[in-house]
Every structure is written in C-alpha cells, then in structure tokens.
Amino acid sequence: MSIVDRKRDHLEICLKEDVNARRQTTMLEDVHLLHNALPELNIDEIRLDVEFLGHRLKAPLLIDSMTGGTQMSYEINRALATAAEEAGIGIGVGSQRAGLKRPDVAETYSVVRKAAPNAFIFGNVGAAQLVKGMGVAEAKKAVEMIDADALAIHANPLQEAVQVGGDPQYSGATEKIRLLAESLDVPVIVKEVGAGISGEVASRLQEAGAKAINVSGVGGTSWSGVESIRARRAKEGRVAGLGEAFWDWGIPTAAALVEVRRSVSVPVIASGGIRGGIDMAKCMALGADVCAMARPFLLAAADGGKEGVLGLVESLTSELRLAMFLTGSRDPSALRRARKVVTGRLGEWMRGTTP
Numbered sequence: 001m002s003i004v005d006r007k008r009d010h011l012e013i014c015l016k017e018d019v020n021a022r023r024q025t026t027m028l029e030d031v032h033l034l035h036n037a038l039p040e041l042n043i044d045e046i047r048l049d050v051e052f053l054g055h056r057l058k059a060p061l062l063i064d065s066m067t068g069g070t071q072m073s074y075e076i077n078r079a080l081a082t083a084a085e086e087a088g089i090g091i092g093v094g095s096q097r098a099g100l101k102r103p104d105v106a107e108t109y110s111v112v113r114k115a116a117p118n119a120f121i122f123g124n125v126g127a128a129q130l131v132k133g134m135g136v137a138e139a140k141k142a143v144e145m146i147d148a149d150a151l152a153i154h155a156n157p158l159q160e161a162v163q164v165g166g167d168p169q170y171s172g173a174t175e176k177i178r179l180l181a182e183s184l185d186v187p188v189i190v191k192e193v194g195a196g197i198s199g200e201v202a203s204r205l206q207e208a209g210a211k212a213i214n215v216s217g218v219g220g221t222s223w224s225g226v227e228s229i230r231a232r233r234a235k236e237g238r239v240a241g242l243g244e245a246f247w248d249w250g251i252p253t254a255a256a257l258v259e260v261r262r263s264v265s266v267p268v269i270a271s272g273g274i275r276g277g278i279d280m281a282k283c284m285a286l287g288a289d290v291c292a293m294a295r296p297f298l299l300a301a302a303d304g305g306k307e308g309v310l311g312l313v314e315s316l317t318s319e320l321r322l323a324m325f326l327t328g329s330r331d332p333s334a335l336r337r338a339r340k341v342v343t344g345r346l347g348e349w350m351r352g353t354t355p
C-alpha cells in the first residue's frame with residue numbers, strides 16, 4: 001500500500017470511527033482549578049496572547065500535525081490554515097514523507113503556507129524515517145515546502161509497531177534528532193502522536209537540541225486504535241489484535257505534562273485529548289506554554305470548513321477566558337501560577353515519580 005493510500009485510510013478512520021482512548025483518560029479530571037469568588041479583574045481585561053518560539057499567537061493554541069498527501073488533505077489543510085491565519089493561532093501539517101517522495105502532492109502541504117502567509121507553521125517528519133536514512137537535505141526540503149517556522153519530529157514507536165507494514169526501528173533516533181537540530185535554520189519540536197513523552201525522554205531531547213516538546217499523551221486519539229482498525233479491515237488479525245491490546249497504552253496527557261515540565265526548561269506543548277478551554281486552562285496551570293489539538297480540528301474542518309474551525313477556536317478561547325477570569329488570571333503566565341488541587345490518580349502519579 002502506498003503512503004498516499006495509508007494517509008487516506010487514516011483520515012477516513014479518524015473521521016468515521018471512534019478512535020479515542022477507551023479505558024484510559026488524560027487524567028485532567030484530577031486537576032481542580034481553585035475557583036476565585038473575588039477575581040479583582042474584569043473579563044475584558046484578560047489577555048490570551050503568548051509568545052511561542054519567537055512568534056506571537058493570539059491564543060495559546062496550535063492545530064496539531066495531521067495531514068497532507070491526498071486531495072482531501074488539500075481541502076482540509078486549506079480550511080484549517082485559512083482559519084489559523086484569521087484566528088492568529090499556529091498550525092502544523094502531517095508527515096511530509098509523501099510530499100518529499102511525490103513532488104506532485106507537495107501542494108497538499110504547501111497550501112497551508114499559501115492560505116496562512118503570516119501564521120506560525122510547523123512541518124513534520126518521523127523519527128523512524130530519520131533512522132531509516134532520511135537526512136538533513138530532505139528535512140530542509142520539508143521546511144522549504146511549506147516555508148515552515150519550525151519542524152516537528154514525531155516519535156511514534158507504538159504506532160509503527162502496530163501498523164500493517166510498519167517498521168519499528170528506533171536505534172540511534174536521538175542522534176538523528178540531534179543532527180537535525182544542529183543543521184536546520186528553524187527550531188525542532190519533538191512530539192509523540194498520543195502515547196506521551198516521559199520526563200527522562202524529554203530531558204534527553206532537550207540535551208539533543210529540541211527547542212520544544214509536545215507531550216501528545218494518552219486520553220485522546222489512539223493511534224494504536226486507528227492502526228488496529230486498519231489492520232482489521234485488511235484482514236491482518238494478528239496485527240489488529242496487537243493494536244487492540246495497546247489501544248490505551250502510554251502516559252496520560254496530564255501525567256506526561258507534569259513529568260516533562262519538571263524535566264526541561266524549553267517550551268512544553270500540551271496535546272492528546274484536550275477537548276475544551278477548561279482542559280486548556282488546566283494544562284497551562286500544570287505548566288504548558290501552549291496547547292494543541294488534532295482530531296477535533298479535523299472533524300470541525302470536515303463538517304464546517306473554515307467557519308467550522310473558527311467556531312471551534314471561538315468556543316475554546318471563550319471557555320479559556322472564562323476559566324482565567326474565574327481563577328483571577330489576567331494573562332497566560334498568571335494562569336500558570338493559578339492555584340490548583342490535584343487529586344486521584346494524577347495526585348498519586350505526582351507523588352510516585354521523582355522530579
């Protein structure tokens with residue numbers, strides 16, 4: 001099966017099937033922002049804008065890495081990017097491997113820069129591809145393809161291991177990331193795809209030159225789930241069973257966030273199962289610099305195009321603003337100091353790990 005066909009399957013499955021984590025959650029339900037009955041500020045004084053990797057975003061929000069390579073990706077990327085430009089938020093493209101191998105589909109990615117000339121845009125390549133030989137020259141081409149402001153490298157050992165035709169080779173991945181971080185003119189972000197990044201891995205990545213870490217933890221889209229459904233359809237029972245068994249595997253988003261924030265000084269992106277502005281506020285209070293969401297933006301773009309995406313951004317930012325008001329937080333940095341109580345499993349996790 002070609003990469004382009006696989007990308008089409010991924011989109012179609014993410015649009016039509018329930019691919020969320022099943023028994024595991026983000027653990028954000030264990031974070032309680034303390035309500036402030038006397039916030040001593042007016043809601044219209046609240047500022048949502050943040051500086052992220054040298055760019056000003058109107059809200060601490062990114063559309064996480066998703067797509068490219070097919071006609072449908074072109075339409076989705078155009079809708080997402082037009083909305084990102086208008087809303088002043090950042091946007092990523094999906095793995096650019098297809099665009100590098102097939103110049104005829106490069107415009108399904110470059111449409112993002114065309115539609116969002118001023119937005120913060122990040123490219124995407126896979127750590128597994130780096131291990132298998134993708135070099136600095138191709139990474140530079142990926143950056144040029146969309147005139148990217150940063151390049152995200154995805155680490156997806158679980159997805160690779162439960163994918164029909166996947167090739168889970170990660171030996172030497174950190175050194176490949178270091179090489180790219182040293183050689184590119186734009187900052188490198190390292191991300192998971194929904195199984196989370198630990199504090200130990202994050203500090204290794206920071207040491208290797210990563211300029212931001214996107215935790216992409218468990219609680220949202222399960223890539224083991226998506227690949228399991230693909231495998232089932234392809235009548236690959238053994239692979240489907242493996243994906244099913246690991247559906248909820250990984251580090252829940254809130255736990256990954258706490259771990260990573262304690263371990264690195266570079267900006268941290270919260271992603272994986274963030275589904276509203278209160279989730280965003282909780283993530284910021286746990287130390288995230290910005291939040292990112294993937295599948296909800298895909299659904300909004302497929303359902304309502306640019307307007308659908310703008311509607312989602314509007315509801316997220318309204319909820320975030322209200323959570324900030326009710327915690328007396330004038331701006332995102334104040335939200336990071338907001339009082340919170342952590343209970344339940346996340347509380348146990350925090351007590352159970354060493355800083």
Ligand SMILES: Cc1cc2nc3c(=O)[nH]c(=O)nc-3n(C[C@H](O)[C@H](O)[C@H](O)COP(=O)(O)O)c2cc1C
Nearest residue numbers: 064065066094095154193216220221273293294295
């Ligand atoms: C349709 C779709 C395609 C994705 N493709 C990529 C990709 O190519 N590269 C990548 O780094 N992450 C990819 N992701 C993972 C997301 O960036 C994100 O880490 C993950 O979905 C968790 O966020 P969510 O729960 O908000 O969906 C994709 C996600 C979706 C929904």
